[in-house]
Structures are given as structure tokens and as C-alpha cells.
Amino acid sequence: MAAMAVANDIKEAYCYVKAPSTQGRCSEKRHKLPDSREACVGDEQHLAPEILFSPSLAGKEDVGLPEMIEQSIASCDMDIQVALYQSIVLVGVMRCSMDWRSV
Secondary structure, three states: OHHHHHHHHHHHHHOOOOOOOOOOOOOOEEEEOOOOOEEEEOOHHHHHHHOOOOHHHHOOOOOOHHHHHHHHHHOOOHHHHHHHHHOOOOOOHHHHOOOHHHO
């Protein structure tokens, strides 16, 4: 379980969703591990959360989160769809980079 805590610390400290307009590689960050070794986090900073939006980055043929939400709401009765769209709440660091109005 200690490994999960370290992974969570790294995720919370460094991971983010890259804005679509940004290109290039991320600057590498170093994270000191409990055993005093260092872990380098490069493009993983944005690739890990990006998989939610682009599963193809992980070799999956699934749709991303925005499409999943769109499909789920579209399968509901028309009279509640607007309320469902208005009820979407995105929590966490990712909310800074995603324009949910375009979903």
C-alpha cells in the first residue's frame, strides 16, 4: 500500500491535462521517494490524465470521457437532457484545462 501512496503523491503533485493548443514535451520533474531515490516524471505528467479523454494513447479503442458523457445523456429522455448537461461537475486539477461547453 505504501507504493500506492507514493504514486498518489506523484499524481497529485505533477499530473495535469495538457491544453489542446500546447505542443512539445513536458519539462521533467524529480520526485524524492521514501527510500531517498528519485523518480523522474516527464510526459507522464499529462499522459496519465489524458487517457481519460483519449484512450487511444493507451492503445484502447474506447471513447473518451466527453464522448461517454455525451452518449449517456443522449440515451436519456429529451426532457431531462438539458438538466443533465447543466449538472456536470468536474472535480480536480483537470477542470482547469477542459472546456466542457464544447461537449
